[in-house]
Amino acid sequence: MAKLFLFVVGVAVSLGIASGASQEEITAVRTAIRPFLDECGAEFGITRDQLLAAKAAGTVDTFDPCFYACFFKKIGFIDAKGLFDANVALEKNKKYFKAADDIAKIEQMGKTCSSVNDESVSDGDKACERSKLLLKCFLKEKANFTPFESS
DSSP states (O other), X not given: OHHHHHHHTEEBEETTOOTTOOHHHHHHHHHHHHHHHHHHHHHHTXXXXXXXXXXXXXXXXXXXXXXXXXXXXXTTSBOTTSOXXXXXXXXXXXXXXXXXXXXXXXXXXXXXXGGGGGSOOSSGGGOHHHHHHHHHHHHHHHTTOOTTTTO
């Protein structure tokens, strides 16, 4: 479930990319994002078991993309215009990760994944399509980082 938590966050999600993340940092991130996943899951009828199954399958296509938009908006990664805000993502991650190397990796992921803002989407500020693109980018970029893989 941690993989989904963070890939949905980005894992660093951005939150999840810090290779030197301590167990305390990982726990703090999980604790911080769990209520948002629960809220969005309830809104879209997604259970924790379904989240676990999606994690095991390694797919983002299982759920309504608006679930991802709900989550990313609640954590502040998607703004009111429906765009990914890499600066906000970086600042939020700095609350959890302190190592300069981790921050640099998170910053690079944000820069790379900002490209989703250049993609044409049909739902505008609703941001469902863009959120799915963002999640896919986070997952692709996360392949270089491992702190949540074993959880």
